[in-house]
Amino acid sequence: MAEHVVATLGEIPPGGRKIAEVEGRSIGVFNLDGQFFALLNRCPHQGGPLCLGQQSGLLQARVPGEYRYTRVGEIVRCPWHGWEFDLKTGRSWFDPVRTRVRSYRVRVQARESESGGCGEEAGHRPGPYRAETFPVSVRQHYVVVEIP
Amino acid sequence: MVQESGNEVQRPFWSGRPVIDCDLHNEVPSLEALKPYLADHWCAYIEESAFRGPDADDYPKGAPTTIRPGLEWEGEVEGQLALMRRQVLDPLQVEFGVLDCAYRVQGVHDPELAAALASAINRWQAEHWLDRDPRLRASIVAPTQSPVLAAREIDRWGADARFVQAVMPVRSLIPYGNRIYDPIYEAAARHDLVVGIQFGGAPGHPPTPSGWLSTYMEEYAAMAQVFQSQVTSLIVEGVFDRFPDLRVALIEAGCTWMPSLMWRLDKEWRGLRRDIPWVKRPPSDYIRRHIRLTLQPLDAPPSDKQLLEVIGQLDSDEMLMFASDHPHWHFDRLEESFPRGLSDSLARRVLAENARSFYRL
Numbered sequence: 001m002a003e004h005v006v007a008t009l010g011e012i013p014p015g016g017r018k019i020a021e022v023e024g025r026s027i028g029v030f031n032l033d034g035q036f037f038a039l040l041n042r043c044p045h046q047g048g049p050l051c052l053g054q055q056s057g058l059l060q061a062r063v064p065g066e067y068r069y070t071r072v073g074e075i076v077r078c079p080w081h082g083w084e085f086d087l088k089t090g091r092s093w094f095d096p097v098r099t100r101v102r103s104y105r106v107r108v109q110a111r112e113s114e115s116g117g118c119g120e121e122a123g124h125r126p127g128p129y130r131a132e133t134f135p136v137s138v139r140q141h142y143v144v145v146e147i148p
Numbered sequence: 149m150v151q152e153s154g155n156e157v158q159r160p161f162w163s164g165r166p167v168i169d170c171d172l173h174n175e176v177p178s179l180e181a182l183k184p185y186l187a188d189h190w191c192a193y194i195e196e197s198a199f200r201g202p203d204a205d206d207y208p209k210g211a212p213t214t215i216r217p218g219l220e221w222e223g224e225v226e227g228q229l230a231l232m233r234r235q236v237l238d239p240l241q242v243e244f245g246v247l248d249c250a251y252r253v254q255g256v257h258d259p260e261l262a263a264a265l266a267s268a269i270n271r272w273q274a275e276h277w278l279d280r281d282p283r284l285r286a287s288i289v290a291p292t293q294s295p296v297l298a299a300r301e302i303d304r305w306g307a308d309a310r311f312v313q314a315v316m317p318v319r320s321l322i323p324y325g326n327r328i329y330d331p332i333y334e335a336a337a338r339h340d341l342v343v344g345i346q347f348g349g350a351p352g353h354p355p356t357p358s359g360w361l362s363t364y365m366e367e368y369a370a371m372a373q374v375f376q377s378q379v380t381s382l383i384v385e386g387v388f389d390r391f392p393d394l395r396v397a398l399i400e401a402g403c404t405w406m407p408s409l410m411w412r413l414d415k416e417w418r419g420l421r422r423d424i425p426w427v428k429r430p431p432s433d434y435i436r437r438h439i440r441l442t443l444q445p446l447d448a449p450p451s452d453k454q455l456l457e458v459i460g461q462l463d464s465d466e467m468l469m470f471a472s473d474h475p476h477w478h479f480d481r482l483e484e485s486f487p488r489g490l491s492d493s494l495a496r497r498v499l500a501e502n503a504r505s506f507y508r509l
Binding site for chain 1: 327385386389390417418419420421422424425426428430
């Protein structure tokens with residue numbers, strides 16, 4: 001596993017995002033209310049720059065007219081064909097098992113522990129789908145993406 | 149439609165299996181036949197105004213697709229039924245035959261007259277067809293351009309188990325997914341009836357989105373586009389989300405266009421589903437669950453092998469239901485009305501079992 005500093009904390013405020021180049025990969029790092037998530041910036045459909053897409057909520061309806069809009073900011077839509085992905089897991093809305101984008105772990109880490117190994121985690125909680133993820137950390141002033 | 153040698157009709161290779169024919173035509177011979185079932189004031193109106201019935205002419209009598217030259221079909225019920233028995237019901241040993249009366253009350257602009265005609269037609273069907281042959285089942289004719297009146301007519305027959313569906317022409321005033329039609333779907337759901345969408349109709353606007361056509365050839369072939377528009381509308385507007393048990397039969401629609409429509413809808417749904425969040429599963433999933441297609445007239449690829457490939461692309465062994473479309477003329481010998489090469493289990497499903505479960509026969 002390799003840790004890569006991709007940003008200072010101030011570069012990605014809540015609601016913000018940054019596209020970073022890490023080991024030849026383009027990775028989108030998102031700040032959702034202080035929690036950080038990272039996805040490969042490549043849509044599994046046709047390779048579009050997924051992480052540049054519209055970021056919004058999940059729109060559902062039982063029947064026409066009964067709209068339910070939740071998880072605001074947690075869904076990113078590929079700018080090429082509009083496929084929706086869950087920022088927290090990388091899973092697509094329409095086929096979450098087979099169609100998903102690689103996600104990476106992100107951590108915010110205090111500067112003083114930068115060289116001290118694991119360090120303090122700032123607000124990071126592991127998501128439910130750990131198998132595909134790469135740890136990312138933020139070191140107080142740095143956002144760190146983990147590439148396994 | 150069927151070759152007869154002497155008075156014998158040859159039995160096809162697949163006979164001996166149960167057969168349910170999902171599309172047999174019964175034609176109202178004339179307005180005279182309906183007068184016993186019309187109120188006096190409507191009889192007077194017909195005479196005084198010289199009203200001759202709706203203008204729709206989906207099956208011109210001289211068109212080669214309508215009936216084989218030399219056969220007597222028009223005329224009184226006795227003659228129609230005799231031909232139907234001789235050419236289809238008897239030689240195929242049909243267990244059930246579903247009548248699809250194509251009298252287009254939808255083309256009558258006075259909604260009350262349309263409703264009165266529909267009601268008369270259904271009483272005529274019950275007395276002159278259903279009472280005469282226990283193998284027959286019928287479709288409720290309803291003024292579907294006036295959905296509330298149509299629902300009233302469906303309710304009138306909902307308890308008569310011999311009426312197994314409500315039939316609407318595929319050409320409509322506005323697409324069938326629109327909620328204006330909900331009373332019809334509610335009524336069908338209330339009585340556990342199939343909604344049949346049938347070739348034809350004369351709503352007053354062109355049969356294609358690109359305008360009026362010049363020839364019957366164009367109208368006949370282009371009807372597949374209208375079916376595609378209706379299937380799309382039903383799914384996209386959430387009819388099957390609002391009526392989760394609704395079953396829709398596409399009658400005389402052809403079937404080879406269906407796989408490509410499913411692929412197209414599934415593909416676009418992935419990116420556009422936010423516009424229609426009530427569509428929770430791929431559109432093809434709704435189609436396989438809720439929609440069935442009658443077999444004849446069958447679009448005919450050049451070889452049986454290609455036809456089997458298309459049937460395979462439906463990715464469902466439940467979607468096709470046998471229909472002769474009698475007395476329309478799509479094949480010379482009964483033998484040709486059913487594709488060769490289907491597996492035995494699929495053949496049985498198409499010949500009878502799919503219809504049996506769909507129509508609750």
